[in-house]
Amino acid sequence: xxxxxxxxxxxxxxxxxxxxxxxxxxxxxxxxxxxxxxxxxxxxxxxxxxxxxxxxxxxxxxxxxxxxxxxxxxxxxxxxxxxxxx
Numbered sequence: 001x002x003x004x005x006x007x008x009x010x011x012x013x014x015x016x017x018x019x020x021x022x023x024x025x026x027x028x029x030x031x032x033x034x035x036x037x038x039x040x041x042x043x044x045x046x047x048x049x050x051x052x053x054x055x056x057x058x059x060x061x062x063x064x065x066x067x068x069x070x071x072x073x074x075x076x077x078x079x080x081x082x083x084x085x086x
Contacts, residue, residue, distance in 0.1 A: 011062065012067075013067075016066075017063055020062060021062060024055050024058055025052075028052055029051070031051050032047070
């Protein structure tokens, strides 16, 4: 039961990774806009750049962690693993 719930939080495909990176980018730009309003001048620009830079670093790490194998091989392996467990 817990394994099934845990599998919901695993990024399995590049498409899922891109969706997560997009969500991170939307949140970071919203936060960057607030920083630009709250902190006028160079400090606000610096904080805004830090927000967007964090998305680049996190996105690269997420993409490095996702499989690059073709879909068919990945599906065969998932099916084989599932049959072994059940």
